[in-house]
Amino acid sequence: MEIPVVYNTLETYLLIAALLLGFGIYGILKNRSLIGILISAELVLCAASVNFMAFNRFLVPDPVVGQIFALFIMGLAAAEAAIILSIIVAVYRNYKSIDPEETAELAG
Amino acid sequence: MTPLLTVEGLAGVVFFGFILLIIFGALVATNAVNLIRAVCGLALCLVGVAGIYYFLQSPFLALMQILIYAGAVCVAIVFAVMLAEPQGVQRLERAHPLAGPGAFAVAALMTWGLAALALRTSWPEAAARVNAGALEDVGRAMMTTFVVSFELISLILLVAILGSLVLARRGRRR
Structure with missing residues (x-):
């Protein structure tokens, strides 16, 4: 049995990142709850990190830069998730729903 | 092509396993009606991405991915689901019948464009590394x-x- 070795080419990782971005955009557009949209946004951030790490591994002379960039993306994603989740909890207290169509009123 | 029963061949099998994990996890995360199930799909997908980081020669980042994303962020989302939806999950009917196919079309177009761009570009040769x-x-x-x-x-x-x-x-x- 033989198997193609694809994990040493840049294009494979770029394809994986494009796939993750596609799933993220699909989820953001399709989902009808704020938490579902947040989950899909995490997929998009992950796609960005994979892209940075792929270019870091195959093209960049200093392999530290991409790793630090991906680490900062992770920190920002954690902060963003915490903020969005507390906003969701506040929205739920006011509207008794997390459907984005129902939160159409600006002043509470 | 390499024989399956070598180190490279087995590493290739593990790599395909991680890709399958990513695709399956992302499918569950975007399509599940139950939000807890979607979070579990997200966790699967993020563990798969951690494996991809391992193949990109950064075990530290793989560890951080599992620790921060699959650990902290997913648990935080589960907490929000518990706080915001106490009566279980109510089914949200879609506003427009074209929302699903339209979203799929936009995402497929984006993915296809990026994939074509990645495959057609002739990337330069790797520069000499200044550290490990x-x-x-x-x-x-x-x-x-x-x-x-x-x-x-x-x-x-x-x-x-x-x-x-x-x-x-x-x-x-x-």
Whole structure:
């Protein structure tokens, strides 16, 4: 049995990142709850990190830069998730729903 | 093509396993009606991405991915699901019948464009590396070259903690 070795080419990782971005955009557009949209946004951030790490591994002379960039993306994603989740909890207290169509009123 | 029963061949099998994990996890995360199931799909997908980081020669980042994303972020989302949907999950009917196919079309177009761009571009040859990119180099660069961004991200995390505390506390009085 033989198997193609694809994990040493840049294009494979770029394809994986494009796939993750596609799933993220699909989820953001399709989902009808704020938490579902947040989950899909995490997929998009992950796609960005994979892209940075792929270019870091195959093209960049200093392999530290991409790793630090991906680490900062992770920190920002954690902060963003915490903020969005507390906003969701506040929205739920006011509207008794997390459907984005129902939160159409600006002043509470 | 390499024979299956060599180190490279088995590593290739593990790599395909991680790709399958990513695709399956992302499918569950975007299509599940039950939000808890979607979070589990997200966790699967993020573990798969951690494996991809391992293949990109960064075991430290793979560890951080599992620790921060699959650990902390997913647990935080589960907490929000428990706080915001106490009567279980109600089915949200879609506003427009074209929402699903339209979203799929946009996402497929985006993915196809990016994939075609990645495959057609002739990428330059890899430059000579100035260090190994090991954990020691990462730590040194973080404390010297990138120290300002490091401090800024600490500040952002502090502001995020305070902001989420204030936001979540405000509704409680009413």
